[in-house]
Amino acid sequence: xxxxxxxxxxxNLPRTEFSMQANLLQREPQRLAQWEADEIYAQIQRSRxxxxxxxxxxxxxFANGDVHIGNALNKILKDLVVKSKTLRGFQAPYVPxxxxxxxxIESKVTQELRAAGRTDxxxxxxxxxxxxxxxxxxxxxxxxxxxxxxxxxxxxxxLTLDRQYxxxxxxLFADIVERGFVYRGKKPVYWSIPFKTALAEAEVEYNxxxxxxxxxxxxxxxxxxxxxxxxxxxxxxxxANLAVAFNPSFxxxxxxxxxxxxxxxxxxxxxxxxxxGWENYQIIRxxxxxxxxxxxxxxxxxxxxxxxxxxxxxxxxxGTGFVHIAPGHGMDDYQLGLKVGLPIxxxxxxxxxxxxxxxxxxxxxxPEVLLGKSTLEKHNRSEANDAVLAxxxxxxxxxxxxxxxxxxxxxxxxxxxxxFRAVDQWFIRIDHQxxxxxxxxxxxxxxxxxxxxANGFRQVALAAIATSKWIPDWGQNRIxxxxxxRPDWCISRQRSWGVPIPAFYSANGEPILNAAIVRQxxxxxxxxxxxxxxxxxxxxxxSQCRPADWTGPEAVRKGADTLDVWIDSGSSSRAVLQRxxxxxxxxxxxxxxxxxxxxxxxxxxxxxxxxxxWFQSSLLLSLAANGAPPFKTVLTHGFMVDExxxxxxxxxxxxxxxxxxxxxxxxxxxxxxxxxxxxxxSQDYRNDITVSEERLRKVxxxxxxxxxxxxxxxxxxxxxDPTQHAVATVHLTGLDRWILASxxxxxxxVADAYDTYEFHSAYQKLSQFAAVxxxxxxxxxxxxxxxxxxxxxxxxxxxxxxxxFMVTRLxxxxxxxxxxxxxxxxxxxxxxxxxxxxxxxWVPTELxxxxxxxxxxxxxxxxxxxxxxxxEVARQSKQIGKALDAVLHLALTGRDLDFVxxxxxxx
Numbered sequence: 001x002x003x004x005x006x007x008x009x010x011x012n013l014p015r016t017e018f019s020m021q022a023n024l025l026q027r028e029p030q031r032l033a034q035w036e037a038d039e040i041y042a043q044i045q046r047s048r049x050x051x052x053x054x055x056x057x058x059x060x061x062f063a064n065g066d067v068h069i070g071n072a073l074n075k076i077l078k079d080l081v082v083k084s085k086t087l088r089g090f091q092a093p094y095v096p097x098x099x100x101x102x103x104x105i106e107s108k109v110t111q112e113l114r115a116a117g118r119t120d121x122x123x124x125x126x127x128x129x130x131x132x133x134x135x136x137x138x139x140x141x142x143x144x145x146x147x148x149x150x151x152x153x154x155x156x157x158x159l160t161l162d163r164q165y166x167x168x169x170x171x172l173f174a175d176i177v178e179r180g181f182v183y184r185g186k187k188p189v190y191w192s193i194p195f196k197t198a199l200a201e202a203e204v205e206y207n208x209x210x211x212x213x214x215x216x217x218x219x220x221x222x223x224x225x226x227x228x229x230x231x232x233x234x235x236x237x238x239x240a241n242l243a244v245a246f247n248p249s250f251x252x253x254x255x256x257x258x259x260x261x262x263x264x265x266x267x268x269x270x271x272x273x274x275x276x277g278w279e280n281y282q283i284i285r286x287x288x289x290x291x292x293x294x295x296x297x298x299x300x301x302x303x304x305x306x307x308x309x310x311x312x313x314x315x316x317x318x319g320t321g322f323v324h325i326a327p328g329h330g331m332d333d334y335q336l337g338l339k340v341g342l343p344i345x346x347x348x349x350x351x352x353x354x355x356x357x358x359x360x361x362x363x364x365x366x367p368e369v370l371l372g373k374s375t376l377e378k379h380n381r382s383e384a385n386d387a388v389l390a391x392x393x394x395x396x397x398x399x400x401x402x403x404x405x406x407x408x409x410x411x412x413x414x415x416x417x418x419x420f421r422a423v424d425q426w427f428i429r430i431d432h433q434x435x436x437x438x439x440x441x442x443x444x445x446x447x448x449x450x451x452x453x454a455n456g457f458r459q460v461a462l463a464a465i466a467t468s469k470w471i472p473d474w475g476q477n478r479i480x481x482x483x484x485x486r487p488d489w490c491i492s493r494q495r496s497w498g499v500p501i502p503a504f505y506s507a508n509g510e511p512i513l514n515a516a517i518v519r520q521x522x523x524x525x526x527x528x529x530x531x532x533x534x535x536x537x538x539x540x541x542x543s544q545c546r547p548a549d550w551t552g553p554e555a556v557r558k559g560a561d562t563l564d565v566w567i568d569s570g571s572s573s574r575a576v577l578q579r580x581x582x583x584x585x586x587x588x589x590x591x592x593x594x595x596x597x598x599x600x601x602x603x604x605x606x607x608x609x610x611x612x613x614w615f616q617s618s619l620l621l622s623l624a625a626n627g628a629p630p631f632k633t634v635l636t637h638g639f640m641v642d643e644x645x646x647x648x649x650x651x652x653x654x655x656x657x658x659x660x661x662x663x664x665x666x667x668x669x670x671x672x673x674x675x676x677x678x679x680x681x682s683q684d685y686r687n688d689i690t691v692s693e694e695r696l697r698k699v700x701x702x703x704x705x706x707x708x709x710x711x712x713x714x715x716x717x718x719x720x721d722p723t724q725h726a727v728a729t730v731h732l733t734g735l736d737r738w739i740l741a742s743x744x745x746x747x748x749x750v751a752d753a754y755d756t757y758e759f760h761s762a763y764q765k766l767s768q769f770a771a772v773x774x775x776x777x778x779x780x781x782x783x784x785x786x787x788x789x790x791x792x793x794x795x796x797x798x799x800x801x802x803x804x805f806m807v808t809r810l811x812x813x814x815x816x817x818x819x820x821x822x823x824x825x826x827x828x829x830x831x832x833x834x835x836x837x838x839x840x841x842w843v844p845t846e847l848x849x850x851x852x853x854x855x856x857x858x859x860x861x862x863x864x865x866x867x868x869x870x871x872e873v874a875r876q877s878k879q880i881g882k883a884l885d886a887v888l889h890l891a892l893t894g895r896d897l898d899f900v901x902x903x904x905x906x907x
Contacts, residue, residue, distance in 0.1 A: 011787045012796070018828045022707055028820045032146065040836060041151050041413035045582070047839055053585045056081050057577060057601035057631070060097035060160065060569050063134040064104050067144040069691055070607075070640035070648050076680040077637060077759070078605055079150045084754040085096035087842045093582050094152040096145070097572065100134040100564040102495055103195055103203075103277025103413050105498040106178035108243070109133050112777040123496040123534045130497040135160055144664055148673050149473035149819035151629075151838070155816075158576045160568040166499050167526035167667030168575035169568060170518055175625040178515035181428050181457070182491075184503075186344050188334050189490045191421040192411040193376045197494040198425055199411060199418060200564050201486055202613040209408035209417060210380045214858035215276065215320065215399040216392060217260075218244060221305055226258040227274065228297055230306070233404050235392070236375045236419075239366040241299060241352060243306045247314035257281035259399070263292075265321020272320055276400050299900040300397035302442035304364040328422035331487055346422040350494070352376050354384055367391065377417045407581055416657035424499055426492040426513075426561065428624070429455045431484075448834065457624065464623055471757060472686045479611040479619075488622070491564045498527075500533040504542055504555030511592045512555055512691025516547040533558070537780035558570040570617030577601055579718035594626035602870055605635040638688035639821045648691065667696065673819045675700050681759045681817040693722055702767050703821075707815065709770040710825045713807035716786050719900035722831040727794070727801040736802040738857045739778045740847050743769075743806055747844035750813050758815070766813060774806075777861070804830065812842040863890070 044455035061071055074330040078094070085092040095817045101761055109129045113121045158165060176182055190199040211233035218228040227242055246252065251266045264272055266286075271750040273281055280869055295308045306325075313332045326338025336563055338346060345359045348368060352375045356365050371389065373384040380403075392398035409418050411688025433456040446746045459484050480576070492501055502521035504512040524532050524544060533541065542555040577583055577599045585598045586855050606614055622630040625839075640648045648662045667676050670693075679699040703816075732740070746769050782799045789796040808829055815822040815837045826837040867888065874880045 006591075011718075011785060012220060012719070012789075012791060014712070015718050016711060016715040017829060018707065018711050018714045018825055020711060022672065022674075022703070022821065023671065024674055024820065026145075027824065028149075028673050031823055032149075032380060038835070040120065040838060041153060043836070044086060044151070044839060045091065045093055048086065051089055051091040051316075053583075054085040054090040054092040055583050055585070055601045055604075056085075056092065056094060056603045056605060057572065057583075057608065058095060058097045059139065059604060059606040060099040060158070060572070060588040062067055062102070062104060063098040063100045063137045063141070063852075064108065067141050067664040068640075068648060069662050069667060070666070071141075072148055073637065073640050073680055073683075073685070074605070074607065074674065075145055075150050075369055075491050075634075076148060076677050077685055079148075079677075079819075080153065080606065080681060080754075080759050080816045081603060081635075082759065083819065086811055086838065087815060087840065088754070089843075095156070095158060095576060095580060095583065096142075096150075096152045097158040097576065098134070098138050098141070098160065099569050100138070101130075101498040101562070101568055103192075103197070103378070105130050105133055106495055107195065107413065109497070109758075125532060127531055128494045128818060131161060134477045135872070142260075146422055147668060148664060153230075155177075157367065158572065160260075160499075160565075160575075162338060163529045164579070164582050165531050165575045166795050167522040168579055169411040169499055169571040170502065170525065172571045172621060172625045173567070174515040174518035174522065176621070177513060177518055178429065179623055179624065179796065181432050182426060182513070183429060184426050184511045184513075186422050186424045187423055187488075188329055188331055188346075188422045189428070189733065190409060190411075190418045191352070192414060192416070192418055193374075194414040194416055195495075196350045197858075198423065198490050198492060200490060200566055201482075202566055202617070203412045203687060204409045204418060205412050205415075206407045207415075209406060209410075211404045211406065211408065212380070212385050212389065212403035214225070214389065214392070214401045216271070216324070217262075217397045219299055219322075220263075221298055223261075226254070226768040227260055227262050228295075228322050229262045229320045229399060230322045230324045231262055231295065232324055233406070234329070235387075235388040236348075236354070236382060237326045237329045238324065238388055238392075239370055240345050240347055241302075241306065241324045242327060242337065242345055243325035243340070244297060244308045245311045245314050245323045246289070246292050246308055246321060247312060247316070248310040249312070250314075250316060252287045252321060254284045254287060255281050256284055261506045263287065263322070265316055267316040268321050275402070295565065301391050302364060302366055303396050304360070307340075308462075309336060311336055321383075331420070331422045333671070334422065344422045345804055348375060348419065348421050352419060352421075367380070371732040376420050378781065379713040400894050420774075425490050426503070427482060427596075428460075428489040428491055428620070430458050430488050430620075432455070438705035440567060447504050453474070461620060461623055464629045465681060468631060469631055471633065471635045475608070475611060475634060475636045478608070479615060482612050483618060483620075486616075489564075491567055492561040492802060492888070493564055494560075494675060495562050498565065498608065499530055499568060499782075501559050501561045501563055502533065502545065503561070504538070504545075504561035505559065506553035507556050508553075508700075510553060511559075512552065512781045514547070515872070518544045520545040545577060559866055560694075566613060566617040567621065569614055570621040573599070573618060573626060574623040576621060577630060578626075585792050596626060600628065602633045603633045604631045605637070608636050608638055637685035639690050641690050643690060643692050645688070645690070660690070671700055672820075673697050674820045675703050677819060678706075678763070678817050682763045685761045691791075705775070706770055707765065707821060709774055710807060710810060711780075712775075713803040713810075714825060717800055717804055717807070719791060720804060720830055722801075725792075725797050726801065726804070727798045730795070731798070732796045733795055734779065734853070734857070736798045737779070737853070738849065739773070739845075740845070740850040741854075743774055743809070744845040746773075747809060747813065751844045754816070761819065762813070763846070766810075801893065808833070809842065811837050812840055868885060 017591050030528040037309050053577065054412060058078065080539065082092045082094045104127065109126060111128070113129060116124070138159065146154060156302065190204050192199050212235060213233045214235050215231050216227055216238065218230055220228060230244060232238065252263055254265055254268065255264055257273070275534060289310055292308050292309060296305050300303055314321060323335045325336055327333045327342050327344050343359045345357065347357050349355045354366060354370050354373050354375070356371065370384070370387050373387045374385040375382050389398065389401065411418050412417060460482060464474060465480055465483065502518050506512060521533065531820065538555060538558045540557055583599065603616060604618070618630050642648055663677070675696060679696055682699055694881055746765060748764045749765045753759065753765065785795045785799055807825070811822040811829065822837050826833065871886055874886060877881070880886050
């Protein structure tokens, strides 16, 4: 008796080596090794030679620590841009960079040297150790970024510590010096006490803070028991007081109350009387601005007097209507001091301790009891504040004190409150009016706030912001607000690890800095590295930098300051975009050098904090030196935050501030790089992004849906050769035409999402199509023809044609997000394809159904939606075993009946 045939042997069952199990942790490193061997990035660039350029310029991450998940977000977003543009046919080279100088590295290296007993390390020793430290973390981060599937010229990144970069930075600086932007002056700057250096705007964070606010009695000269009442939240600045300001538009009253007579602004009289407990007070008379300006007062504890001056920065929302003026400790105070001729008196040393200076006679300065007291706050208290309060109490000059909660600037690195301190520093003038002509070699360095203009450089910057594109559009408002209100840029730092400011000083202390000197220093650094500035004796250095036509004073001392690190990264328009020819929009050197259009980047993409940082420094430097912004479009992403909405930072990570590591490596080991990439793509990055294990797990489910979609399609193409079996579009079945028309619509939507940088929209469209149109509908419908029809039946080959078309293009559309998985799938697609999906070009399909055809299929699916639930009820009640066991009776009329009659087999 013959054996019964195995029915499964008569079926065209799906088969593929594209596994259901992703095994990303094993497969991704293997794919990386293959890409390395194939030099995939170089292949991509060669394949796009002659194509239209698209340049995303990399804002450099800092070269310390592991790549945290926020860094990963940034780099993956950039890779989504670059890969999607490459797939669309652009040549989109990506040159990664690293920011290598600055406080975090120098601070860490100094700690390590001290731990090793090197407490006397000189600048050269510190710089050498910093260089080694930075390069170590560049190598570490490079591998971590590559592990995320980021394509780029990793063998030739730009490093701000490279001598070529430093030289180009100084040449840009020379252009700015030549145009008169740079000056040296003594003015208040943000000062970090722990690090003993000035800070830029972008290095300051505003945090909630509790200050000791005080109401202080300033005795009126010649008027016994009569006082000007001032309010301040910085008692430590009172030793530096030289004047009192009032608002000439306010009305002021002399009030008799407990303890004497007090001058107070009328709008604040009620609140002050409540705080000071004046149950009964009497207004003696009103004083106007002219009279106030004639008054003199006695300092409450220093043997000197001061005057009252009118100004409009005094407000009536807090305080008393009088502001104590310390020109060395605040910008408003400084400006008023310049206007009325006060000395820029700053009795605080580099360590933040109160001291005696040469700006006033010794007998007019603070009592001995205050000397050496630190202004550094710990737990909202400082030695200097406590000492001043004790002295005020002793002199019976303290009227009232209370805690005051407000936002206050803190050092971005030490997290301690900064102080405002007037010191000699180098500045870039923001309101500079650029003049024609080139200064002589021996022209003097501008001093202080000279040559400002109402319609100067600030307005040029605002105009450039308005002509650039900002995504999202609130980015424009944010950077405009920052530029409108920013002070002159303090560009000097009292640190060892950085690019030296090539300034010299004469015997009388006069600064010597001009473009010729800076350019010569740039040449030396290009040849020998920037350590030459610190290691070479001043006489030898001056002889090499001294202009041939120099007629000014000779140098006896070289400067020890380094440039603000925002000058480093902000100079990349010169040191990268203009230096590297592969980033030019034109292959001709002459055109690239003469027109900014050839080197301007298409896109800058960074976090929202960079409106105060890299976006702004890059814009200002490029405008000042090159006359054009360095970018056409600026994309901004939000911060990466944890589930408590706290920003994830590298510094907090290093301090053990998270229960689980927030490094990219942690998430890769848990989920695989492609799931991390897909999670980034799924986020509306224009807002802050919350990261959590649960959110990654949910995206992991979508990853499995997409992988299974690719697998289903591949598994039904095992016997399909597109060169032999593909069916022409006109001969496809109606169902296959319908799905390909729907797929073409998806392609257009995804292309538009990529073109507008709305990656979350592309993610949503693709995942929804895979789940609804394919898995739940089309794939389910075509199983029978794929499995049971004859191998070469026209309907089966038609569906295979559709599957082949879709799996090819799905792989391309998903490639920017799933760099590893789509490359794996690409290798199983039958037919002659490029070796890598990332070498392919994707052009969205133009395939549309006629209105009648679309209406026909909509009606059929409507009937299907009505029938399937009834079949499921019959199956669960055991009336049928499977849907094919059912006999279907349809009662149709009108157009529904016509649609069924048109093609009964399709239903």
